[in-house]
Amino acid sequence: MEHNSAxxxxxxxxxxxxxxxxxxxxxxxxxxxxxxxxxxxxxNLSDGYPWGIWIAFDxxxxxxxxxxxxxMAALVYVFNRGExxxxxxxxxxTALLGYAIAATAIVIDVGRWWQIYNPVLPQxxxxxSPLFEVxxxxxxxxxxLIIEFVPVVSExxxxxxxxxxxxxxxxxxxLVNKYLMVFIILGIVISTLHQSSLxxxxxxxxxxxxxxxxxxxLPLMFLISAIAVxxxxxxxxxxxxxxxxxxxxxxxxLARLAGIIPYVLGIYLVVKxxxxxxxxxxxxxxxxxxxxxxxxxxxxxxxIPFFMLxxxxxxxxIGKLLNVSIMMIAGIILNRLNTYLFTYQPRPxxxxxxxxxxxxxxxxxxxxxxxxxxxxxxxxxxxxxSTEEK
Amino acid sequence: xxxxxRTFLKxxxxxxxxxxxxxxxxxxxxxxxxxxxxxxxxxxCTKCIGCRACQSRCKETHGxxxxxxxxxxxxxxxxxxxxxxxxxMHKQDDFFTxxxxxxxxxxxxxxxxxxxxxAFEKLDNGVVSYNKNACIGCRYCMIACPxxxxxxxxxxxxxVIQKCDFCKEARLAHGLDPACASACPAGAIKYGKRGDxxxxxxxxxxxxxxxxxxxxxxxxxxxxxxxxxxxxKEVRFEDLGYKLYGDTPPFRLQEDIQHGIxxxxxxxxxxxxxxxxIAYANRRKDNDATKKDDKKG
Numbered sequence: 309m310e311h312n313s314a315x316x317x318x319x320x321x322x323x324x325x326x327x328x329x330x331x332x333x334x335x336x337x338x339x340x341x342x343x344x345x346x347x348x349x350x351x352n353l354s355d356g357y358p359w360g361i362w363i364a365f366d367x368x369x370x371x372x373x374x375x376x377x378x379x380m381a382a383l384v385y386v387f388n389r390g391e392x393x394x395x396x397x398x399x400x401x402t403a404l405l406g407y408a409i410a411a412t413a414i415v416i417d418v419g420r421w422w423q424i425y426n427p428v429l430p431q432x433x434x435x436x437s438p439l440f441e442v443x444x445x446x447x448x449x450x451x452x453l454i455i456e457f458v459p460v461v462s463e464x465x466x467x468x469x470x471x472x473x474x475x476x477x478x479x480x481x482x483l484v485n486k487y488l489m490v491f492i493i494l495g496i497v498i499s500t501l502h503q504s505s506l507x508x509x510x511x512x513x514x515x516x517x518x519x520x521x522x523x524x525x526l527p528l529m530f531l532i533s534a535i536a537v538x539x540x541x542x543x544x545x546x547x548x549x550x551x552x553x554x555x556x557x558x559x560x561x562l563a564r565l566a567g568i569i570p571y572v573l574g575i576y577l578v579v580k581x582x583x584x585x586x587x588x589x590x591x592x593x594x595x596x597x598x599x600x601x602x603x604x605x606x607x608x609x610x611x612i613p614f615f616m617l618x619x620x621x622x623x624x625x626i627g628k629l630l631n632v633s634i635m636m637i638a639g640i641i642l643n644r645l646n647t648y649l650f651t652y653q654p655r656p657x658x659x660x661x662x663x664x665x666x667x668x669x670x671x672x673x674x675x676x677x678x679x680x681x682x683x684x685x686x687x688x689x690x691x692x693x694s695t696e697e698k
Numbered sequence: 699x700x701x702x703x704r705t706f707l708k709x710x711x712x713x714x715x716x717x718x719x720x721x722x723x724x725x726x727x728x729x730x731x732x733x734x735x736x737x738x739x740x741x742x743c744t745k746c747i748g749c750r751a752c753q754s755r756c757k758e759t760h761g762x763x764x765x766x767x768x769x770x771x772x773x774x775x776x777x778x779x780x781x782x783x784x785x786x787m788h789k790q791d792d793f794f795t796x797x798x799x800x801x802x803x804x805x806x807x808x809x810x811x812x813x814x815x816x817a818f819e820k821l822d823n824g825v826v827s828y829n830k831n832a833c834i835g836c837r838y839c840m841i842a843c844p845x846x847x848x849x850x851x852x853x854x855x856x857x858v859i860q861k862c863d864f865c866k867e868a869r870l871a872h873g874l875d876p877a878c879a880s881a882c883p884a885g886a887i888k889y890g891k892r893g894d895x896x897x898x899x900x901x902x903x904x905x906x907x908x909x910x911x912x913x914x915x916x917x918x919x920x921x922x923x924x925x926x927x928x929x930x931k932e933v934r935f936e937d938l939g940y941k942l943y944g945d946t947p948p949f950r951l952q953e954d955i956q957h958g959i960x961x962x963x964x965x966x967x968x969x970x971x972x973x974x975x976i977a978y979a980n981r982r983k984d985n986d987a988t989k990k991d992d993k994k995g
Binding site: 343344345346347348349351353354355356358359382385386387388414417418419420421423424426427431432433434435436437438439440441442443489493494496497500501504505508509511512513514515516524527655656657 | 776777778779808811812813814815816817830831832833834835836837838840841842844846849850851852853854855856857858859939941947948949951952953955956957959960966969970973974976977980981983984
């Protein structure tokens with residue numbers, strides 16, 4: 309199946325786009341204020357709750373949702389499933405924006421942001437810390453995503469009228485393409501490492517988080533759930549982008565892609581059940597309200613999607629497929645927030661609820677994803693178009 | 699698009715080299731537990747009269763601002779960026795116990811293990827020290843600390859992590875005892891070598907068994923701590939905010955798992971090799987198929 313990618317070249321300033329830009333503008337002002345006034349002035353973070361929604365949602369959940377970039381790359385380039393290649397560039401763009409947003413959130417959240425580069429300085433390396441691993445991997449992975457995006461940019465300028473742009477594109481594009489596999493595989497390895505390390509971060513906090521969510525298998529659980537939901541995000545992203553650019557939705561391709569999800573969820577389910585049984589946690593499910601929370605989370609992320617996506621009738625009905633994908637996304641958001649925030653036991657007497665500023669900055673970062681996607685897919689050949697159309 | 703063998707090897711070699719450096723840094727010479735020769739502090743709740751002289755002398759020594767709602771008074775409710783130690787009052791029936799809160803200077807500190815930039819260090823004399831030039835302010839230390847010791851200056855634009863530094867620079871460097879110990883009028887804070895203080899703590903319990911809870915807190919907890927606590931007989935340590943832990947800190951498991959994933963960088967490199975091989979094999983299969991098609995055509 310031949311396909312080409314093309315810039316969308318459509319009207320940018322739709323009402324939703326304008327709304328997104330306004331959110332980003334508000335967020336930008338608030339972020340500047342945060343750097344002047346300090347974290348206490350704008351957030352409800354405290355010595356009891358050092359991490360709020362900026363870390364639990366913007367960073368930890370954001371990175372999980374951006375997993376589609378590496379899973380699609382693995383599927384198409386390593387496992388040679390070329391039929392999905394129209395989904396690769398959109399997934400790559402989503403990942404690039406998702407990681408850029410997570411990195412921005414880290415800079416906003418850390419207290420001593422002007423030293424944010426310290427993890428790369430050898431005198432400060434700390435091989436025992438999962439967070440060191442995450443910070444190094446995220447930096448490398450963003451670089452890899454940018455490199456993987458070079459062919460997209462150079463494709464746009466390869467026939468440019470400006471001689472400098474044209475010659476640069478014609479040199480850089482083929483060069484990156486030649487070594488692309490090296491970067492793609494490195495990106496996959498790096499992704500598996502930091503997706504799992506984000507789970508490892510909370511192992512030391514065994515006294516802090518609820519036993520239903522704490523497990524020595526947290527790294528494995530975080531990795532597998534991110535892979536499964538990565539496909540769900542690609543589905544939603546593909547649908548929203550198609551609607552936004554008024555293009556046909558790749559229904560059949562998404563249906564076939566969704567066929568992979570139950571396998572991944574099945575593995576996740578086995579790990580989760582093993583964790584429950586081996587550590588004797590089953591009584592905890594019936595002990596209090598957290599048990600119900602666990603059931604709700606597992607239903608959204610695993611139980612319902614697993615059985616629904618086994619059915620061909622669901623996978624090939626784009627409306628149902630979309631609903632299941634959104635359900636999985638809700639499930640993983642709940643899972644990450646439960647692990648990092650909701651079940652977190654602070655020192656006695658402390659509570660946390662995000663401030664309006666924390667919420668607005670988060671909203672601005674989410675808006676940045678949609679606005680950035682629309683702008684970049686409008687100007688660069690990201691979206692796939694069939695050969696006849698061109 | 700093929701995996702170029704030379705670039706692959708180069709990238710791998712760079713990764714392995716970096717990993718070995720990181721491992722070298724991680725292996726410290728100091729054993730992972732509190733030592734008898736470490737400097738130490740014995741906080742005896744049965745002797746404390748709750749005057750909070752230690753608290754104000756600590757603030758004076760470190761130049762920290764007053765805390766609490768009324769700016770005319772210093773009334774901290776807990777450890778914070780402005781309060782490195784404080785006295786809390788615990789009431790049980792009609793019996794009051796005053797208990798001192800601070801960093802316990804663990805023998806095997808969680809903050810040292812989890813900090814992504816080596817901002818914490820267990821010094822040879824036993825002090826857990828903080829280096830603000832390394833710190834990025836991620837606050838993972840606050841998540842991981844079993845005693846909620848590290849705090850953060852939320853009210854500052856250019857904040858640092860705060861915790862008891864044992865008066866390392868302000869007083870120990872000049873041959874003086876820590877501020878709190880020298881301020882205490884009741885002899886409730888004793889400064890000395892850990893081995894001596896553990897012996898003394900046991901002696902106090904032995905001589906007054908009706909007065910003391912028969913447990914020296916910090917002798918074994920999570921590998922032992924430099925700050926030791928004695929409690930009155932009727933009062934449980936848990937109720938004073940000192941949870942009873944086992945001997946092994948929870949981050950040990952985290953380190954084992956993390957080191958398992960990164961063992962000599964073998965697992966990541968092996969994954970790279972396997973993925974590279976699969977991609978290479980698939981591509982060859984494709985090329986062969988195209989060649990056959992060409993011949994047929």
